[in-house]
Every structure is written in C-alpha cells, then in structure tokens.
Amino acid sequence: MAMEGESWPRVRAVLAEIFDRDAEDILPETLIMGDLGGESVDLLEIAVRLNADFGIPVDEDAAFLKSLRYLLAESREKGIEPEAALRAAYPHLSAERCATLAREAARPQAAPLLCAADIAAYAAAARK
Amino acid sequence: MTVMRVAVTGAGMCSAAGHSRAEAAAFFMRSASPFCASAAFGVPGYAVCPAGPPGEDGLGADAAAERLRSWRRRVYLSRGGRFAVAAALRAAADAGFSPERPLPPETPLVAALGPTLDVAGEPGLAAAPQPEAGGGGEPADAVAPGLGALWLLRWLPNTACAALNELLRLHGEALTVNAACASATQALGLAFRRVALGEAERVLVMAGDSRLSAHGLLGYGKARALCRRDAATAERGPLPFDAGGDGFAPGEGGAAFVLERLDAARARGARVLAEITGYGATCDGGALTAPDASGRFAERAVRAALAQAGWRPGDVDWIAAHGTGTPLNDPMEAALLARIFGDGPAVMALKSWLGHTSAACGALELACVLAAWEAGRMPPLRNASDVLRDDVRFVRAPGPFPGPAGLVESFGFGGQNAALALRLGEVAA
Numbered sequence: 001m002a003m004e005g006e007s008w009p010r011v012r013a014v015l016a017e018i019f020d021r022d023a024e025d026i027l028p029e030t031l032i033m034g035d036l037g038g039e040s041v042d043l044l045e046i047a048v049r050l051n052a053d054f055g056i057p058v059d060e061d062a063a064f065l066k067s068l069r070y071l072l073a074e075s076r077e078k079g080i081e082p083e084a085a086l087r088a089a090y091p092h093l094s095a096e097r098c099a100t101l102a103r104e105a106a107r108p109q110a111a112p113l114l115c116a117a118d119i120a121a122y123a124a125a126a127r128k
Numbered sequence: 129m130t131v132m133r134v135a136v137t138g139a140g141m142c143s144a145a146g147h148s149r150a151e152a153a154a155f156f157m158r159s160a161s162p163f164c165a166s167a168a169f170g171v172p173g174y175a176v177c178p179a180g181p182p183g184e185d186g187l188g189a190d191a192a193a194e195r196l197r198s199w200r201r202r203v204y205l206s207r208g209g210r211f212a213v214a215a216a217l218r219a220a221a222d223a224g225f226s227p228e229r230p231l232p233p234e235t236p237l238v239a240a241l242g243p244t245l246d247v248a249g250e251p252g253l254a255a256a257p258q259p260e261a262g263g264g265g266e267p268a269d270a271v272a273p274g275l276g277a278l279w280l281l282r283w284l285p286n287t288a289c290a291a292l293n294e295l296l297r298l299h300g301e302a303l304t305v306n307a308a309c310a311s312a313t314q315a316l317g318l319a320f321r322r323v324a325l326g327e328a329e330r331v332l333v334m335a336g337d338s339r340l341s342a343h344g345l346l347g348y349g350k351a352r353a354l355c356r357r358d359a360a361t362a363e364r365g366p367l368p369f370d371a372g373g374d375g376f377a378p379g380e381g382g383a384a385f386v387l388e389r390l391d392a393a394r395a396r397g398a399r400v401l402a403e404i405t406g407y408g409a410t411c412d413g414g415a416l417t418a419p420d421a422s423g424r425f426a427e428r429a430v431r432a433a434l435a436q437a438g439w440r441p442g443d444v445d446w447i448a449a450h451g452t453g454t455p456l457n458d459p460m461e462a463a464l465l466a467r468i469f470g471d472g473p474a475v476m477a478l479k480s481w482l483g484h485t486s487a488a489c490g491a492l493e494l495a496c497v498l499a500a501w502e503a504g505r506m507p508p509l510r511n512a513s514d515v516l517r518d519d520v521r522f523v524r525a526p527g528p529f530p531g532p533a534g535l536v537e538s539f540g541f542g543g544q545n546a547a548l549a550l551r552l553g554e555v556a557a
Contacts, residue, residue: 007312020200040277051269 003057007054008117014049015116016041032064038114048117063122064092065101065114074107082106089104092124092125093118132426133390134323134405134554137313137398140192140215141495142336143381144177144482146331147188147218152496155481156526160482161510163377165357169341170248170348173409175357177379178340178389178485179211186380186431192217199295204281206244207508208488210290211382212336215495217293220332222223223386224398231386236300237289237332238319240311242487244283246341247354249265253279288336300328305486308540309450310409311335312383312550313490316536318406319387320548329392335491336382348378351417355453364511366453366477366484369522371514377484383491392553395509401498403555404548405533406439408432412543418456419539423464426537428469429545433535437549444549445531446506448493450539451477457539463518471521474530476500490538497536505529 009029014025019036032038047058061067067089076084082102087095097118104113145152155162166174168182179186187193196202196214205213216237225231247253252274254306266274276472281287289302305462307314319331339348348354355366357377386447393400411419419426434441447469449498450461466476478493485492500507508523509515517521532552538547 020203044277048269048275049265052273 004125005124007121007127010053011123012116014046014053015119018045018049026116028115028120030116031112032114032116032119033112038062041097044119050119050123054123056123058126062092063119065090065118068101068105072102097121130326131324131327131541133399133403134320134549135387135388135390135393135398135537136498137388137393137400137401137497138219138221138386139383139401140218140222141383141492142211142215142382143179143383143485143492144379145496145499147190147193149495149499149502150501153505156496156500156503156505156507160348161207161363163363163364163483165362166345167359169340169345171345173358174345174349174354175192175344175362175377176340177365177377177469179381182211185210186212191220192221195295200409201291201294201497203234204287205291206282206287206338207246208242208244208337208382209291209462210336211243211338211380212239212288212384212387212487213292213295215336216332216334216384216417219334219384219386220296220326221318223388231296231298231332232329233298234300235298235330235332236322236328237293237334238315239289239302239304239333240335240487240491241285241288242302242311242337245347246282246340248342248345250279251275254441255295256329262450271403274415275303288334296333307544307546308542309489310487310540310544310546311487311490312492312536313536313546314409314544315495316385316387316491316548317409317546320404320407323387323389330388332386333491334382334384335488337375337486337488339378339486340380343377344525348376348396351490353454354378354462359376366479367511368451368453368480368514369449369458369509370512371516373453373455373458376454376479379479379485381482381485381492382488383495385491385494388467398504400554403551405551406433406435406437406546406549408436409546411545414484414543417541419460419543421460423460424510425543426460426539426545427464428466429518430464430535430537430547433549439549441469442472442540443533444535445527446534447475448497448534448536449475449477450537451479453479457517461537462520466517466519471519473521473534474506475520475522476506477522478507479511480512481507490536490548494536494548494550497534498552500533501529507554518552
C-alpha cells in the first residue's frame with residue numbers, strides 16, 4: 001500500500017504514540033486491532049487526537065469502518081453490489097480498497113480489517 | 129461467630145526507601161538524607177521525599193516495574209496509581225503467586241488511593257476554554273482540544289483497581305477507599321475484617337499516592353500544613369515528635385499486601401510475615417482538617433484495635449506512630465500514647481524517613497516495619513533533638529524490636545483515625 005501526502009506521517013505518529021510503538025513499526029497495512037492490539041478505548045483516543053491535530057470532525061463509524069459488517073449485510077438484503085455500498089459509505093477509501101474490504105469481510109470469522117492506511121485516508125479526505 | 133486468624137503472606141513497596149524489604153532495611157541504615165528541595169516539583173520552599181529522581185518514574189527496576197512499564201495502558205494511571213499497581217505486583221509475587229500459579233481469580237482487592245492533584249501534568253487541562261471554536265465533532269472537542277479522550281481516567285480513584293485486576297486477571301470485588309491519610313490503614317482494616325469474618329480466603333490490599341506536583345504542593349502549602357525549607361535546609365526534612373515540628377514534608381510511594389486466612393496460608397505452605405490481630409477506626413466529627421486536640425476519638429480507635437487483639441496496653445512492644453511533624457498532630461498523638469501506654473512500647477515515626485505519603489502512609493509504613501523487623505533493627509526518629517515528651521519511649525537510636533506485638537496508627541484530615549494491631553514474624557499455631 002503506497003502512502004502519499006502529509007497525512008500519513010502525522011497519522012503514523014499519532015498511532016505510534018497511542019500504541020506505544022516506534023513509528024517505523026507502523027506500516028500502512030498494519031492492522032489496528034490484529035497487529036496493534038487496539039480496543040475501543042484506543043479508537044476513542046485516535047478520534048480525539050485526529051480532531052485536535054487535524055482540526056477535523058471524526059465520524060467514528062466511517063473513520064474506523066465500524067459499520068462494515070452491517071453495510072455488507074444490508075447490501076445483501078437490498079441486493080446492492082457490496083463494493084458500491086462500501087464506496088458510498090466510505091468515500092475516503094479507494095475503489096480498490098473497498099473491493100478488498102468487501103471480499104475479505106465476506107470470509108467466515110474475518111478479523112477486523114481496519115488498517116493504518118484507512119485512518120490516514122480518512123484524515124486526508126476530511127481535511128480537503 | 130467464628131473469627132479466622134489473618135496472616136500477611138506477601139508485601140511489596142515502591143518508595144524512597146526502596147522497592148523491596150532488603151532495600152528498605154539498607155535505607156534505614158543510611159545517614160544521607162532522603163529529603164530534597166521541592167523546587168524541582170514546581171513550587172519552591174518545602175522539603176519533599178521523592179520515590180526517585182525528579183523526572184523519573186520511581187518504580188524501581190525489577191520484574192514488576194518492567195511489567196508495568198511495558199503495559200501501554202499505564203498512561204491512564206496517576207503517579208500514585210502506578211506506585212500502587214507496582215507494589216501490588218510485587219506483593220503477589222512475594223506471597224508466592226506467579227503467572228504459572230496465579231492468585232485465585234475470585235480474590236477481592238481493596239485499594240487506598242489519594243486524589244490526583246497534578247493539574248499541570250495534564251496536557252490541555254489548563255488551556256482556557258474557547259467555546260467559539262467550532263469545526264464539528266463533539267462539543268467538548270471544540271472547547272479543550274489538547275485533552276486526551278480518556279484523561280479523566282488519571283483522575284478517577286478506581287482506575288488503579290481496574291488496571292491491577294486486568295494485569296492479574298482478578299474478578300473479585302474491587303473497592304477503592306479514601307479516608308484521607310488514614311486511607312491505607314482503613315483499607316488494611318477492611319481487608320482484615322473480610323478475611324477474619326470468612327468472607328474471603330485472601331484479599332489483596334494496595335495503596336499509592338503522590339502529591340509531588342505543583343498543585344499537590346500548592347494544596348498543602350496553602351493550607352499551611354508543610355514545613356518550610358529552602359534549598360539549603362531541605363535535607364533536614366520534617367521533625368516528627370520534636371518541639372520544633374513545623375509541618376509535614378510530602379513524600380510519595382505505594383505498598384501492597386496479601387492478607388490470607390492463616391489456615392489457608394499454612395495449607396499452601398506460605399511464609400507468614402505477620403498476623404493482623406485487631407483493627408479500630410473512628411472519626412472525630414469535629415473539624416474538616418485539624419484533629420480533635422484531646423485525641424479522645426483517636427484514642428478510641430487505638431483502644432478498639434487493642435480490644436479486638438485481646439491485648440492490654442502493656443502487651444504492645446512497638447508502635448509505628450502517625451507522627452507527621454505538624455504542631456497539630458504530634459502533641460495530640462504523643463499525649464494519647466502517654467495516656468494509653470505510658471513509656472512502655474518503643475515508638476517509631478517513619479515519616480521522619482519517608483515523608484508523608486498521604487493516602488498510602490499506613491501501608492508503606494507497615495511495609496517498612498516488616499523490613500525493619502527482618503533486619504532486626506528499629507529505625508530511630510531522624511532529627512529529633514528535643515522530643516515532645518519524656519514519658520513516651522521514642523526510638524532515639526537504632527536498636528532491636530522489644531518484641532513482635534505492635535500497632536500502626538494513622539490519623540488524617542477530617543478527623544479520620546485508624547489503628548491496626550499486628551504480631552510480626554512467623555506466628556504460633
């Protein structure tokens with residue numbers, strides 16, 4: 001996952017501080033829950049820090065993909081194409097990322113998919 | 129009602145005296161002063177007794193300290209909370225519990241924690257609210273952008289309980305008590321009762337506090353409760369039970385214990401450090417800060433502990449007095465000691481070595497008594513040149529304990545009085 005723009009180093013620094021890691025340990029594909037051991041309190045900390053550091057309002061549902069499973073279930077019920085449903089809900093993510101999320105989340109017992117790059121993408125889009 | 133005998137089977141500490149009983153025993157042999165000038169903590173003019181050099185965490189350097197330092201949620205603990213948790217990890221290990229042989233998950237926890245007063249240490253708290261700033265999100269985000277999402281946890285007294293129970297995977301009743309400077313002694317008393325009454329086989333007790341911050345010092349400085357020392361005289365520290373006593377010197381630290389039914393301790397082959405035999409607590413109900421000058425309610429607490437232990441005053445060998453160095457506590461307490469005990473027991477004033485560790489003082493002083501007992505040497509009063517009374521046997525020079533039976537006394541703001549009776553060392557069946 002390539003990361004460009006100034007949002008990435010700042011988001012990476014926030015994540016490194018909150019998770020008590022070296023910034024070099026945080027890669028774009030680093031999983032917030034699986035790799036960093038994130039819990040709900042950490043998402044709260046990230047939301048408040050993004051708000052303070054970037055001056056952006058943080059919609060936790062979108063920034064942390066909290067409603068990912070709900071959106072996919074809803075798209076199945078309504079007969080909407082899953083990737084399109086995700087692109088509508090997460091306009092900050094690329095089409096490629098939305099396709100990956102739709103594919104991975106459909107697997108049984110999929111772990112939480114939120115990665116560092118998703119949060120950086122949210123911060124970059126919100127600042128525009 | 130059957131009353132169970134209660135043993136202390138583990139102890140841990142975190143303090144200027146060190147981070148183990150061996151370190152504490154060596155500390156009480158030192159001639160160098162543990163007190164330093166308060167300027168490094170944000171307010172000059174007082175003597176303080178830090179658990180480590182300014183800017184360091186004071187947690188020591190052992191497995192418990194490393195465990196806490198490597199736990200990233202430590203940032204949610206106040207400084208006093210960290211001392212309590214580190215001490216509790218040590219106490220559990222000292223009692224023979226380990227990751228392979230953990231404390232039973234039903235073990236209750238009783239904690240004594242003081243208020244967090246470190247306003248300056250909370251980034252973003254002092255910033256003036258700017259309600260006109262907008263930008264969406266939570267209204268609170270616009271008002272104080274520098275504050276973390278869960279800054280409040282450092283200020284909630286029960287966070288240390290939640291942290292320790294997460295680290296040790298304990299799920300018994302967790303209770304945080306505050307009774308001002310009698311907090312730790314009352315926490316020990318509550319835990320003692322629970323075990324004695326058969327409510328729990330063992331209870332973990334922990335205490336921690338630090339007032340070594342600008343606002344902590346301002347709190348007691350404004351109340352005129354601290355001894356005034358400049359950079360040149362800070363090392364002198366406070367003067368407990370001395371005619372020149374002019375206030376207390378703040379310290380910081382933590383201590384923790386495993387209290388256990390004696391038969392359960394014996395059944396698992398645990399070493400017994402002491403037996404708790406009695407507890408008494410009262411409240412003056414007379415003033416928000418100063419103790420009742422007659423000491424009659426403090427005396428009731430001491431006599432209640434004696435009565436529960438089944439002891440007469442003449443049975444008491446040693447006393448770890450509250451002895452703060454303030455002109456309000458010390459004459460009251462010395463008169464109380466003379467009235468109840470005469471010149472029988474040897475009276476120690478450990479705040480002359482440790483400073484006043486506030487909510488943690490009774491526990492830290494007990495941990496230091498256990499260390500001194502193992503070393504066979506009572507710490508003398510530091511700096512007492514003109515003791516308040518000749519009819520009380522203050523420990524003036526280091527010497528052996530006259531015997532194992534003694535009391536820990538703690539008297540706090542608000543007239544909180546507590547006394548714990550103990551018999552040190554292995555106890556007879």
